[in-house]
Amino acid sequence: MNPSIQIRGLSKRYRIGRLQQGRTFREEIVELAKRPFVRGVPDSESIWALKDVSFDVGDGEVVGIIGNNGAGKSTLLKILSKITYPTEGNVKVKGRVASLLEVGTGFHEELTGRENVYLNGSILGMRKREVDKHFDAIVAFSGVEQFIDTQIKRYSSGMRLRLGFAVAAHLEPDVLIVDEVLAVGDAGFQKKCLDAMEDLRSGGRTVLFVSHNLAAVENLCSRGVWLDGGKVRRDGAAKDVILEYMASFAGGPTAESTLENTEGRLGSGEIRYTRVEYLSPDGTPLALTRCGDNVVLRFHYHAKRAVRYPSFGFRLFTNMGTLITESGNVIHGVDVLGVEPGDGYIDVEIESLNLLPGQYYLSLWITELGGTPVFDGDVRTMLEVEAANIYASGRTPTSRHGIAFFPQQWRVPKK
Numbered sequence: 001m002n003p004s005i006q007i008r009g010l011s012k013r014y015r016i017g018r019l020q021q022g023r024t025f026r027e028e029i030v031e032l033a034k035r036p037f038v039r040g041v042p043d044s045e046s047i048w049a050l051k052d053v054s055f056d057v058g059d060g061e062v063v064g065i066i067g068n069n070g071a072g073k074s075t076l077l078k079i080l081s082k083i084t085y086p087t088e089g090n091v092k093v094k095g096r097v098a099s100l101l102e103v104g105t106g107f108h109e110e111l112t113g114r115e116n117v118y119l120n121g122s123i124l125g126m127r128k129r130e131v132d133k134h135f136d137a138i139v140a141f142s143g144v145e146q147f148i149d150t151q152i153k154r155y156s157s158g159m160r161l162r163l164g165f166a167v168a169a170h171l172e173p174d175v176l177i178v179d180e181v182l183a184v185g186d187a188g189f190q191k192k193c194l195d196a197m198e199d200l201r202s203g204g205r206t207v208l209f210v211s212h213n214l215a216a217v218e219n220l221c222s223r224g225v226w227l228d229g230g231k232v233r234r235d236g237a238a239k240d241v242i243l244e245y246m247a248s249f250a251g252g253p254t255a256e257s258t259l260e261n262t263e264g265r266l267g268s269g270e271i272r273y274t275r276v277e278y279l280s281p282d283g284t285p286l287a288l289t290r291c292g293d294n295v296v297l298r299f300h301y302h303a304k305r306a307v308r309y310p311s312f313g314f315r316l317f318t319n320m321g322t323l324i325t326e327s328g329n330v331i332h333g334v335d336v337l338g339v340e341p342g343d344g345y346i347d348v349e350i351e352s353l354n355l356l357p358g359q360y361y362l363s364l365w366i367t368e369l370g371g372t373p374v375f376d377g378d379v380r381t382m383l384e385v386e387a388a389n390i391y392a393s394g395r396t397p398t399s400r401h402g403i404a405f406f407p408q409q410w411r412v413p414k415k
Contacts, residue, residue, distance in 0.1 A: 002058060002059050003056040003059070003092075003094070004058065004059050004060075004093065004094050004174065004175055004206040005056065005057040005080065005091070005092070005175065005208070006056050006091065006092040006093075007053055007055055007089070007091050008054050008089055008090055009054055009088060009089035009090070010050055010053040010054065010076070010079065010086050010088070010090070011048060011050050011087050011088040011089055011230075012049045012050040012072075012075050012079060012084070012086050012087050013046050013049070013087040014046060014047050014049055015046050048230050049072045049230055050072045050075055050076060050086075050230045050231075051229075051230040051231050052088075052089070052231065053072070053076065053089070053227075053231065053232055054089075054232070055225060055235055057206055058206070059204060060201065060204040060206060061207075061222065062197065062200075062201045062206075062207040062209065062220055062222060063207070063208055063209070063222075063223045063224070063225060064209050064210075064211065064217035064218075064220070064221035064224045064225070065077075065208060065224075065225050066210075066212075066217060066224055066225070066227070066241065066242065066245055067226055067227035067228055067245070068228070071227040071228055071229065071230065072227045072229075072230040072231075073210045073227055074101065074179055074210070075230075076227070077099070077101055077177050078101065080093060080097070080099075080175075080177055080208065081101060083099075094174065094175075095175055096124055096172075096173045096174045096175070097124075097173060097174070097175045097176075097177065098124055098167075098168040098175070098176050098177070099168065099176075099178075099179075100164050100168045100176075100177070100179065101177070101179045107119075107120075107163075107164065109151070109152055109153040110152075110153065111151065111152060112148065112149050112150060112152065113139075113142075113144055113148040113149065113150060113152060113155070113163055114148050114149055116152055116163070116167075117131065117135060117138055117139075117163070120164075120167045120171070121167070121171055124173065126171055130171070130172075131171070134170045134171060134172075137170050138163075138167055138171075139166070141165075141166040141170065141192060142159075142162040142165075142166040143162055144162060144163055158189075161189075162189055165178075165193055169193075169196040169197070170196075174206065175205070175206045175207075176197070176200055176205060176207045176208070177208045178197070178207065178208070178209050178211075179210045191393075191394075191395075194216060194219070194393075194394045197209065197220055198220065201220075207220075209221060213394070214245075214246065214387070214389075214396070215388065215389035215396035216394035216395075217238060217242065218238050218239055218389045218394075219393065219394040220394060221238040222238060223235075223236070223237065223238055223241075224236065224239075224240075224241030224242060224245075226241050226244070233245075243287070243288070243290075246288055246290075246386055257276045257381040258275045259272075259273045259274055259275050259276065259364075259381060260274055260275070262379050262380065262381075265376060265377070265378070265379060266374050266376070266377035267374035267375045267377050268375055269304070269375070270303065270304045270305055270307065270375050271301055271303045271304070271307055271310060271339065271366050271375040271376055272301060272302055272375070272376050273300065273301050273364050273366070273376055273379045274300045274301060274302050274343070276297060276299055276300070276362070276364075276381050277296075277297075277298040278295060278296075278297065278298075278383075279295070279297075280293075280294065280295075281294050281296060281349065283296075288384070288386050289383065289384065289385055290387065290388035291353065291354075291355060291356060291357060291390045291397070291405065292353060292390040292405075293352075293353050294349070294350070294351055294352065294353075295349075295350045295353050296347055296348070296349045296350075297347070297349075297362075298345050298346075298347050298348075299314075299345060299347075299348070299364065300344070301339070301343070301344055301345065301366070301376075302342070302343050302344075303339045303340065303341050303342060303343075303344065304341060306338060306339065306341060307338060307339050307368060307375070308337070308338045308368075309335065309337065309338065309368065309369040310336055310338070310339055310366055310368055310369075311328055311329060311330045311366065311368070311369075312328060312329050312336065312346050312365075313326065313327060313328025313329070313330070313365055313366075314327060314362045314363060314364045315365075316360060316361075316362055316363075316383075317360060317361050317362075317363065318358070318403055319359045319360065319361065322403075324360070324404070329346065354404050354406065354407070355385045355403060355404055356385070356397050356399055356401055356403055356404065356405055357385055357386060357387040357396075357397070357399060358385055358403065359382060359383070359385075360382070360383045360384075360385065361380050361381065361383060362380065362381050362382075363378050363379070364376070364378075364380075365378065390405060
């Protein structure tokens with residue numbers, strides 16, 4: 001791999017404010033005079049935003065940087081953009097770098113939108129004729145044609161962002177560094193941003209992309225880097241890194257639910273559900289379940305006696321109690337001839353879990369031939385469904401889009 005970015009042992013320490021309330025002005029002056037003679041900064045008075053971070057980014061690679069707030073993502077991008085400098089370690093970036101770290105980065109408030117386009121081009125080391133070549137495309141992309149000769153200080157935050165991204169994406173940088181560009185702007189603009197970054201990737205440009213929109217990261221990036229507490233927690237394929245990251249804050253392992261002490265059971269107790277496992281088709285426990293996943297529900301049970309022709313089933317409800325579906329082995333024409341005393345299980349494979357993100361619950365039941373008596377009924381367990389890039393568009397459906405989705409393809413007739 002021919003790296004565009006090389007990061008070796010990168011660390012950044014910030015000093016925590018040492019001024020104390022209640023001091024007089026004279027005491028502050030004395031303290032300030034002492035500081036040149038103080039060697040180093042005690043660890044108790046500093047914080048490491050990054051600590052010993054090392055990785056490479058190859059030419060034309062699009063890498064998503066993910067992590068919680070305070071993980072060090074923005075600090076890393078600021079160092080790569082030379083806005084700040086590392087405490088330890090070094091960074092090498094090959095070629096021209098364009099950065100969009102926050103709304104309006106690099107804009108001069110008193111200059112117009114037109115003047116700021118040329119100013120940004122100059123900062124990137126471009127000649128005027130190069131900016132002239134892309135100017136119309138930049139303005140069209142940003143959608144601020146009507147205000148291009150208005151001072152930037154009159155722009156809304158959305159207008160600043162659109163113009164800033166348009167400049168960064170169109171002035172042909174070798175490396176584009178983007179921080180949360182999808183946090184502002186409407187759906188149409190977000191789609192433009194994703195398309196523009198896809199074009200950069202196709203053109204062999206290198207992109208570092210920080211976003212909390214994990215569906216966009218998964219759709220756009222082939223690789224992900226998870227920062228946690230200023231350190232690299234995981235570096236690998238974007239989808240794998242995102243899954244591990246999401247599992248870390250999904251409230252602990254959700255691969256199974258224990259039903260041993262469930263209250264409100266119905267029936268004789270001759271067969272009881274003991275637990276539910278959520279598995280991938282190869283039998284691997286799932287730390288979390290996402291929209292569109294291929295999921296195996298494994299219902300474990302314990303039988304006190306042999307039972308002929310039992311029927312296993314479940315009802316799926318929203319968290320507000322709306323029935324979504326009811327299913328069972330008999331409905332699908334799959335007979336269970338009998339169960340012997342002891343432990344056992346039955347599997348239900350759902351090829352595509354077509355539920356939108358949200359909390360759902362399963363009500364489980366077991367009946368004997370003819371539907372009576374109920375050996376176990378209304379045993380409830382929670383199913384948490386996480387968001388996923390189900391439409392491969394970078395747009396993440398939420399609960400406001402309903403409770404279910406349908407695999408579909410939209411086509412626009414050619415003119």
